[in-house]
Amino acid sequence: MKIIKKTINQTILSSAISLLLTASNLYAADHEAKDTQKAHEGVNAHKLFEENCASCHGSDHGGFIAPALNAATLKGRSPTALRTIIMTGSFDTLMPPFYGKLSDTEIRALVQHLQTTPKLPNPAWTINDMKASLKIYADESKLPTKPTYQLGSLDDLIGVAARGKYGRGEGSKAVFINSKTHQKIGEIKTGTAAHIIDYNPVNQRWAYIKTDTAEIFKVDLYTMQAVRSIKTGYNGPGLGVSRDGKYIMAGSFVPHNAVILDANTLEPLKTFELEGVDPDGKMVSSDSGMIIGTPFADIFAIALENAGQVWVVDLKGDFPVTKITDVGRHLHDAFLTHKGRKLMIAAYDDSKVTAIDLQERKIIKKLDAGCVPHLGGGAAVKVDGRTLGFGTNFGSCDKTVVSVWDLDKMEVVKQIPVLGGTESPAAHANAPYVAVDIISKDRRARAVQLIDKKTLEVVKTLDVGGHAYFPEYSADGKFLYISAGYSGDEVVVYDSVSLKKVASIPMESPAGIFSHGRVKYMTRGLLPDEMVK
Amino acid sequence: MKATIFFPLVLVALSVSGSLQAANLFAGQDRAANVCAQCHGIHKPAAGAPFPSLAGRDAAYLKEALKQYRSKKRVSEIMNAIAGSLRDNDIDDLVAYYSKLKP
Numbered sequence: 001m002k003i004i005k006k007t008i009n010q011t012i013l014s015s016a017i018s019l020l021l022t023a024s025n026l027y028a029a030d031h032e033a034k035d036t037q038k039a040h041e042g043v044n045a046h047k048l049f050e051e052n053c054a055s056c057h058g059s060d061h062g063g064f065i066a067p068a069l070n071a072a073t074l075k076g077r078s079p080t081a082l083r084t085i086i087m088t089g090s091f092d093t094l095m096p097p098f099y100g101k102l103s104d105t106e107i108r109a110l111v112q113h114l115q116t117t118p119k120l121p122n123p124a125w126t127i128n129d130m131k132a133s134l135k136i137y138a139d140e141s142k143l144p145t146k147p148t149y150q151l152g153s154l155d156d157l158i159g160v161a162a163r164g165k166y167g168r169g170e171g172s173k174a175v176f177i178n179s180k181t182h183q184k185i186g187e188i189k190t191g192t193a194a195h196i197i198d199y200n201p202v203n204q205r206w207a208y209i210k211t212d213t214a215e216i217f218k219v220d221l222y223t224m225q226a227v228r229s230i231k232t233g234y235n236g237p238g239l240g241v242s243r244d245g246k247y248i249m250a251g252s253f254v255p256h257n258a259v260i261l262d263a264n265t266l267e268p269l270k271t272f273e274l275e276g277v278d279p280d281g282k283m284v285s286s287d288s289g290m291i292i293g294t295p296f297a298d299i300f301a302i303a304l305e306n307a308g309q310v311w312v313v314d315l316k317g318d319f320p321v322t323k324i325t326d327v328g329r330h331l332h333d334a335f336l337t338h339k340g341r342k343l344m345i346a347a348y349d350d351s352k353v354t355a356i357d358l359q360e361r362k363i364i365k366k367l368d369a370g371c372v373p374h375l376g377g378g379a380a381v382k383v384d385g386r387t388l389g390f391g392t393n394f395g396s397c398d399k400t401v402v403s404v405w406d407l408d409k410m411e412v413v414k415q416i417p418v419l420g421g422t423e424s425p426a427a428h429a430n431a432p433y434v435a436v437d438i439i440s441k442d443r444r445a446r447a448v449q450l451i452d453k454k455t456l457e458v459v460k461t462l463d464v465g466g467h468a469y470f471p472e473y474s475a476d477g478k479f480l481y482i483s484a485g486y487s488g489d490e491v492v493v494y495d496s497v498s499l500k501k502v503a504s505i506p507m508e509s510p511a512g513i514f515s516h517g518r519v520k521y522m523t524r525g526l527l528p529d530e531m532v533k
Numbered sequence: 534m535k536a537t538i539f540f541p542l543v544l545v546a547l548s549v550s551g552s553l554q555a556a557n558l559f560a561g562q563d564r565a566a567n568v569c570a571q572c573h574g575i576h577k578p579a580a581g582a583p584f585p586s587l588a589g590r591d592a593a594y595l596k597e598a599l600k601q602y603r604s605k606k607r608v609s610e611i612m613n614a615i616a617g618s619l620r621d622n623d624i625d626d627l628v629a630y631y632s633k634l635k636p
Contacts, residue, residue: 087610087611088571088611089571089572091567091568091571096571096579096582097571097572097582099572099583099610099611100582100584101581101582164579164580165574165578165580165582166579166581166582169580169581170580170581171580171581465566466566487566487567487570487571487575488566488575489570489574489575489576490575506576508580509579
């Protein structure tokens with residue numbers, strides 16, 4: 001999920017808010033200055049921040065999926081305007097309204113806290129902290145040996161990361177759906193917003209959910225319950241499972257580290273401090289970007305976002321690391337191709353996607369993308385003898401496109417014009433269209449566009465509603481699932497050929513959608529024969 | 534399956550309001566999604582949210598409440614500001630939309 005830029009709807013809302021501001025200004029001017037210290041006594045603003053804001057804005061006040069809130073970023077901002085945003089939420093973003101949830105005194109105390117707190121040094125979260133956070137919810141030896149519900153194949157499960165409006169609490173869960181009937185099978189409460197769902201490629205009963213606050217839940221899909229969890233950091237979406245199903249690797253934005261876990265027990269085995277020399281020659285400490293296990297080898301690949309490096313970790317001995325440097329500026333997400341041997345990784349600040357050979361462990365080529373490429377799990381399809389990769393871009397620029405690359409020749413085939421910025425493509429070997437989500441922060445956010453695999457033209461625009469994003473095909477390719485996002489509060493299902501709406505599944509602020517079928521086809525859009533055994 | 538629900542609803546709205554100005558459900562839906570739903574949700578508010586549900590509520594009640602918030606007869610820092618900029622037809626559209634929506 002991308003970093004959110006605050007924009008407020010230029011409709012009724014601006015007038016409503018300016019009215020509110022005018023009204024409150026009189027009060028604020030009078031009281032804010034002299035009463036600030038006194039009124040906030042007894043309010044633990046740091047605790048309020050941790051419990052209400054930190055999962056999106058970062059425990060270190062450095063930002064995560066929402067903007068950084070600290071003395072520097074909020075310098076000169078009107079405290080009244082900040083109070084208003086906290087009260088009403090920020091429309092067209094994930095920021096919810098805290099009016100009624102926090103008292104006026106608490107909101108004032110928070111604003112003062114945010115405007116006076118610098119970005120904090122990276123707090124530590126060591127292997128011992130992780131070990132101490134391991135929780136066990138069920139005795140796995142007593143679990144049934146078959147699913148407790150009727151389903152032809154577990155691949156027909158689709159998992160949805162339901163964030164919940166507040167990014168935490170009762171609304172935050174992973175919801176699992178039967179993608180043939182579109183009925184809910186089960187849900188796992190995650191406490192804070194579920195962000196990533198991954199599946200064990202060897203033992204189909206296990207799934208792993210990572211939350212915005214970096215807890216990883218091991219989930220038994222047969223009984224639809226969490227059996228264990230561990231907290232691997234403060235935040236960061238990075239999560240991968242090894243091809244043998246024995247290891248998980250997770251990486252954090254805060255602190256700057258990654259960890260390999262035993263996929264069975266979730267016990268941490270080794271941590272890695274993420275730092276290195278960036279493409280501009282500067283030694284930096286780095287956020288963890290994508291982490292991926294590949295069917296090609298017993299390795300993990302991890303992106304060091306700020307250091308612009310990809311590390312290849314061998315799953316043997318003491319987990320030795322091979323560092324590939326100079327991959328690009330501000331790396332983020334990636335997808336695999338060529339039986340998992342080649343990795344395509346997005347470099348935000350270069351507007352390039354870098355192809356890496358995981359066998360040779362070196363860069364093949366840097367390919368042009370649109371502005372700020374965000375691959376969102378990626379998509380690749382085989383058409384007329386070519387393997388084509390599709391790259392979404394979420395930057396705002398004059399020309400918004402989806403890139404199409406020939407992954408054999410590693411060259412740009414086409415830049416397809418689309419309505420706006422895009423975040424995640426979906427493809428399936430059996431479906432005729434590649435779906436991309438338009439995320440520009442206006443009415444276009446309701447749309448998902450469909451690109452014909454053969455003609456590489458946009459052939460249809462779906463008005464999904466809400467802030468539609470994260471399209472995903474069911475494992476059989478017959479249905480296209482789309483999250484209607486923040487204000488939609490539903491997952492909408494379309495027939496993947498006729499594009500007629502066939503179902504709606506209510507859910508609070510649904511985001512990422514993850515088909516269990518992904519374990520079969522490595523990258524969405526490819527056939528299972530792309531996998532090596 | 535919104536589309537299939539809305540078309541009959543529009544017909545109902547037209548026939549109920551007769552020759553008077555018809556409420557526009559689509560305009561109501563648009564405004565509800567962009568403004569009201571931020572707090573009140575479409576079908577229901579968020580889990581743990583302190584806001585009342587609007588879907589399926591009595592139309593006369595909703596209309597009266599919005600007008601009272603607009604005139605500040607009913608006092609709420611937020612609702613007075615939000616409702617303050619609504620025109621009569623905006624209120625009609627919103628009320629038509631939310632009152633006919635299944636919770």
